[in-house]
Amino acid sequence: MRHYRLITSPESIASLKMRLYLQRRNIAFREVSASRLILKSEILPRLKRIDIPVLVTPSNETVQDTRAMIDHLESREPGDGLLPDDSEGRIANRLIEMFADDWLSPTASFAVWSAESPAAATELAATLYPEHEDDMRARVSRRLHAQVRARLGRQGLIDKTWPSRAARIGDLSALLERHFEVSPFLLGGLPSIADCALAAPFQFLWNETEFGIELLSRLPRLSRWMHAMHGGSVRPAEASRSTVNEATLLPILRFAAEQTLPHALGACEAVADWAGAHPGRINLPRSVGNSAAKRDPEKVSREYAPATAWMLQRLLDALDDAAPAAFELIDASGCGMLERYRPRRTLRHEHHRFRLNIDPDPDAAAIDVHALAEPLLKARNRAVETRDLERLVLG
Known part of the structure; x- marks a missing residue:
């Protein structure tokens, strides 16, 4: 029988996300736990490093990163996908x-x-x-x-x-x-x-x-x-209900934007800075710098990962394709300020790694992302003030 193989770890949230997706899409798959033997015989030969989860297709292709796996399955598997049409x-x-x-x-x-x-x-x-x-x-x-x-x-x-x-x-x-x-x-x-x-x-x-x-x-x-x-x-x-209740959804979207977009903008700028400091290199490391603790509502420094910049890039692509009917949702969710932002360098997920694209103007001037995201940062600050082998787990 034609089926996929999903290699997982018991303490990996990304593995659970993929299991839920495959089950909801009714796609035949067999789950394999990442024992030491599987790490040596399957994951390392395929990826050249350890990462979880890993999807092996019926044609023996290897797909890594849950977003890439879902893109692969949404474009190839028959039936109704889980990515909305509108x-x-x-x-x-x-x-x-x-x-x-x-x-x-x-x-x-x-x-x-x-x-x-x-x-x-x-x-x-x-x-x-x-x-x-x-x-x-x-x-x-x-x-x-x-x-x-x-x-x-x-x-x-x-x-x-x-x-x-x-x-x-x-x-x-x-x-x-x-x-x-x-x-x-x-x-x-x-x-x-x-x-x-x-x-x-x-x-x-x-x-x-x-x-x-x-x-x-x-x-x-x-x-x-x-x-x-x-x-x-x-x-x-x-x-059978297909309409979205925006009155209750918009606060969730606004919350998500406040928690993630300021840091994601910083990650995009960190990718561009890393590219400028490493001319000729296209393979990005797992971390491209760190945020300034004094600018963070929790007063801690956080690493900038290419994966974060890539996820923001995917959101920007969705915004570029937005129909006029979506403009109200974009503004109310806190994503409106992204219409004024374009990454200086873009990246892609290819051969299980994040790689830089050849962009038309890599020397464009840096953008003050803190000023751009100031409304979201202020909202986060107000919310905080009112209140008194790791890759097998974290991917």
Whole structure:
């Protein structure tokens, strides 16, 4: 039987996102856990490095990065896709997916891995080294824990920022609870890519943390959406509804824009600065610099990753293709200021790496992205002031 193979890790939120997508699209696949043998015989030969998840197609092609996997499947697999057809839905989908992948998923990972001896580290060590004795597995577990915490720290996730992040998740959950009172899914009566991207970190919090259990226990509509995303039934009247309730969706989009767009703009400018400092090189490293702590609402420095710049570039493409009917949503969501921005250097995801494109004017003047994103940064600051082998996990 023709099927895909999805190589996953038990503690990877990106793996859960792809599992949800494949299930909702009803695409035949077989899931394989990334044991040490799979790492050596499958992932390293295909990618030349470790990354999770990995999709192997029926023709033995390798696709890495969840956004690239979904693009591949949306363009090739028959049936109704999960990317909305209208420009408003596509913009909302891109923004929510970027927020879920770049902000919410690392935050959910920190909630799990901030414990002194997280069960996630023990489970991952057992998956990688099933033949080891308990004491050796404990050593591996401690090493994995240290590596994941170090990587999360570079993303600005440390003990002092968790209270602020937890408060933001609470705010988001309240917005989602109101939205799911009038809509079964984020963008109407049927699930989208945005639903898969957002449900994965929430499921991770629910399964792995007391914080997530307590949060969802008092949010019945959010819990119902989680159940529906994992195969639960939806009432026929809801399944046939196609319109989006903008009154409850717009606050979610605005929240996502406030949390992600300022940093994403900085990542785009950091890519251009890196390219200028490394003439002739097209393969980008995993990090192209760091933000200034004094400009961050949480007063921490965060690394700039090419993946963040690429996700913003995808959102900008959706904005360029927007129909006039989408202009009101663009402005109300906080994305209006992006109409005045064009990256100095663009990039692509090719051969499992981020590579620079040859742009027409690489020497264009740098843009003050802090001034451009000032309205969103002020909104984030006001919200904060009112409140008192890591790649197997983080990709």
